[in-house]
Amino acid sequence: MLSESTSSGKTAERLSRLFKPQTVAIVGVSDDETKYSGRLLRYCRDAGMADRLRLVNPKYDQIAGLRCWKSLDALPAAPDVVVAMVGPDRIPDLITRSAGVGFIVVVGDLVRRDAPDRARGMRELVRKANDRKTRIIGPDCVGVLSPANGVAMSISSALASGPARVGEIGLISQSGGIVSSVIDRARDSYFGFSHIVSCGGEVDLDTCDYLEFMIADPMTSAISIYAEAFRDAGRFLKLAQQALAARKPIVLLKPGRSEAGANAALSHSGRIAGRRDVQSAVFRRVGVVEVTDIDDLWANTAFLGKYRTAIGGGVGAVSLSGGYTAVVGDAVSVSGARLAELSLVTVERIRTTEAQPRPVNPIDAGARPTPGREADDVVACLEALEDDPHVGATLYAETLFLGVEKIVPKLAGFAARTKKPHITCWQAGDAVANVVADLRQRDVFALKDLSQATRALGALQAYAQHKFRADVQRPGSRAAWLAECVDGPLSDDDAKKLLTEYGVPFVEERAAQNHAEAVACAVSIGFPVVLKGAIPGCLHKTEKGLVGVDLRDSGAVSQCASEMANRVPELRGFRVQKMVKGLELMVGVVSDPEYGAAIMLGFGGIFAEAMDRRAIEAIPLSDGQAQAMIDHVDRKGLLSGYRNGEHLDKAAVRRLLCAISDLMHANASRIREIDLNPVIVTPNACIAVDAVIVLR
Numbered sequence: 001m002l003s004e005s006t007s008s009g010k011t012a013e014r015l016s017r018l019f020k021p022q023t024v025a026i027v028g029v030s031d032d033e034t035k036y037s038g039r040l041l042r043y044c045r046d047a048g049m050a051d052r053l054r055l056v057n058p059k060y061d062q063i064a065g066l067r068c069w070k071s072l073d074a075l076p077a078a079p080d081v082v083v084a085m086v087g088p089d090r091i092p093d094l095i096t097r098s099a100g101v102g103f104i105v106v107v108g109d110l111v112r113r114d115a116p117d118r119a120r121g122m123r124e125l126v127r128k129a130n131d132r133k134t135r136i137i138g139p140d141c142v143g144v145l146s147p148a149n150g151v152a153m154s155i156s157s158a159l160a161s162g163p164a165r166v167g168e169i170g171l172i173s174q175s176g177g178i179v180s181s182v183i184d185r186a187r188d189s190y191f192g193f194s195h196i197v198s199c200g201g202e203v204d205l206d207t208c209d210y211l212e213f214m215i216a217d218p219m220t221s222a223i224s225i226y227a228e229a230f231r232d233a234g235r236f237l238k239l240a241q242q243a244l245a246a247r248k249p250i251v252l253l254k255p256g257r258s259e260a261g262a263n264a265a266l267s268h269s270g271r272i273a274g275r276r277d278v279q280s281a282v283f284r285r286v287g288v289v290e291v292t293d294i295d296d297l298w299a300n301t302a303f304l305g306k307y308r309t310a311i312g313g314g315v316g317a318v319s320l321s322g323g324y325t326a327v328v329g330d331a332v333s334v335s336g337a338r339l340a341e342l343s344l345v346t347v348e349r350i351r352t353t354e355a356q357p358r359p360v361n362p363i364d365a366g367a368r369p370t371p372g373r374e375a376d377d378v379v380a381c382l383e384a385l386e387d388d389p390h391v392g393a394t395l396y397a398e399t400l401f402l403g404v405e406k407i408v409p410k411l412a413g414f415a416a417r418t419k420k421p422h423i424t425c426w427q428a429g430d431a432v433a434n435v436v437a438d439l440r441q442r443d444v445f446a447l448k449d450l451s452q453a454t455r456a457l458g459a460l461q462a463y464a465q466h467k468f469r470a471d472v473q474r475p476g477s478r479a480a481w482l483a484e485c486v487d488g489p490l491s492d493d494d495a496k497k498l499l500t501e502y503g504v505p506f507v508e509e510r511a512a513q514n515h516a517e518a519v520a521c522a523v524s525i526g527f528p529v530v531l532k533g534a535i536p537g538c539l540h541k542t543e544k545g546l547v548g549v550d551l552r553d554s555g556a557v558s559q560c561a562s563e564m565a566n567r568v569p570e571l572r573g574f575r576v577q578k579m580v581k582g583l584e585l586m587v588g589v590v591s592d593p594e595y596g597a598a599i600m601l602g603f604g605g606i607f608a609e610a611m612d613r614r615a616i617e618a619i620p621l622s623d624g625q626a627q628a629m630i631d632h633v634d635r636k637g638l639l640s641g642y643r644n645g646e647h648l649d650k651a652a653v654r655r656l657l658c659a660i661s662d663l664m665h666a667n668a669s670r671i672r673e674i675d676l677n678p679v680i681v682t683p684n685a686c687i688a689v690d691a692v693i694v695l696r
């Protein structure tokens with residue numbers, strides 16, 4: 001791992017020698033192109049690297065007209081990069097001879113897989129290399145490419161069809177197979193790369209090192225990452241903030257959302273752990289766009305890289321198929337993107353020029369039956385959307401019609417003129433393959449899958465609207481007395497004491513030692529009440545039958561207390577609470593061991609299953625983010641008087657969420673989990689009933 005001094009500013013400078021080497025030695029090179037050692041040489045030559053290559057293999061005097069040296073230290077000067085095409089038994093000697101070498105790319109194993117204490121052996125080799133100022137890429141990787149610099153130090157099978165396309169996307173992947181697939185997709189889809197790194201086992205340099213380089217690199221506009229885990233999560237988040245400030249989108253494919261995905265990743269690298277819901281909340285906070293498959297990885301990165309300075313807004317969509325416009329509308333909604341509400345000026349313009357009787361978004365550009373004028377109708381609608389201030393991006397989504405190829409030049413002309421992001425999506429087969437290819441060659445961002453297109457638009461909207469907040473609006477001081485508490489659950493009294501210190505209101509409650517005191521407390525509080533049995537360490541009282549609700553007189557309280565005492569001999573008293581009626585919510589804190597804590601909000605009580613929708617947001621939490629959590633959960637408007645119901649106190653809910661955030665921000669190193677269930681919302685309050693706090 002890079003030292004503190006290196007990672008603080010020298011990483012990008014040092015890695016420039018890797019991505020723009022003057023000399024590259026291939027140790028173990030072969031003239032047999034059926035082997036990786038021979039194919040690597042071909043790929044380097046195809047990329048135009050012949051004059052930079054130094055071939056090393058004692059079996060040959062020359063290969064393909066290039067001189068071969070007997071050993072690495074026989075070279076006239078130390079190369080910038082060595083690509084090691086040798087087995088692990090020869091790696092120690094190679095490192096011994098690596099004085100002056102900047103980097104060694106280890107394609108295979110660094111240490112034999114059956115070696116005793118293999119991890120220790122790898123650490124020793126890394127230390128030995130670092131002592132010589134040499135850094136290791138890999139092992140078990142497909143290499144490093146820099147299309148922008150004509151560099152292809154890679155065994156990727158995707159290069160058999162020719163060098164990787166040049167563009168502005170940086171690709172970092174812990175999987176060599178994913179690197180190859182994305183390179184191949186780029187060739188078909190007419191986008192390209194600045195630099196590509198297959199990280200492999202990351203025994204030395206890691207994903208964050210390459211990311212730091214690409215953020216500083218002027219040839220890179222957006223960055224794709226496939227990572228199963230980050231060695232230093234805190235460093236990744238800081239770099240993500242730097243990328244956001246530089247307007248360089250990061251698109252991340254990180255597996256482990258499902259049990260099957262987590263198990264597969266664990267089997268592959270052994271480096272996956274933690275809560276994905278918390279991680280995703282933290283990634284959103286620093287502007288990282290997450291995706292779930294390879295196609296979205298490249299498409300979203302290419303689209304965001306092309307339009308990274310877009311200011312955002314709703315999507316305006318057009319199709320010649322009236323039926324397909326309905327499909328497009330659904331696809332936009334499902335993707336998380338937002339359709340623009342057209343201005344009255346735009347509606348009237350389309351009604352007049354396109355004879356569309358009821359213009360809505362998505363627009364049916366085929367409403368006017370004018371065969372041969374399809375291209376004009378489409379472009380006229382797109383130009384109307386271009387001029388609408390509510391539209392931030394346009395989508396032309398199509399099926400199939402006669403003379404489809406005639407639209408290419410006019411659509412390409414519009415895409416070249418527009419100042420707003422534009423996607424064309426043609427969801428058909430071979431009949432439009434040439435049209436899509438032609439559009440891509442003319443620099444039109446064209447896809448073949450509607451869901452993929454709308455997800456890219458959703459990613460652009462999310463990125464454009466993102467505003468990172470590093471401030472805490474109401475910072476709270478640390479609760480020093482927590483240091484004296486033992487690990488595990490706090491007592492009920494201590495949990496409520498802590499939460500109350502940070503401004504969380506609780507329902508009125510009193511403790512009672514016996515039946516008579518319970519009745520007296522109930523009379524004092526006022527009926528109806530809730531009676532709860534007290535057992536030290538019991539977190540879930542309902543499961544033990546220790547909760548009696550809506551008790552309306554002294555007799556009901558006394559009978560309930562007697563039944564609890566008879567049923568649970570270890571009972572240690574009671575708590576009597578005022579019965580509060582309102583809408584039940586659940587509020588909690590969930591934590592990831594590397595990425596920290598996040599606030600969770602959801603419905604409780606009878607709505608818990610029927611409204612199974614939760615919001616999770618990283619801390620610190622602003623008032624606006626708290627409101628966004630409420631809006632996400634309450635799509636039906638239960639808090640806003642749904643179906644003539646009462647308007648409930650959303651401001652109080654926001655205050656409670658922010659209070660929990662302040663508590664966690666001040667005491668994150670000590671608190672692992674918080675659970676407030678239920679939280680009762682009324683027209684003028686938001687009150688917690690019970691609380692569980694678990695310490696680390």
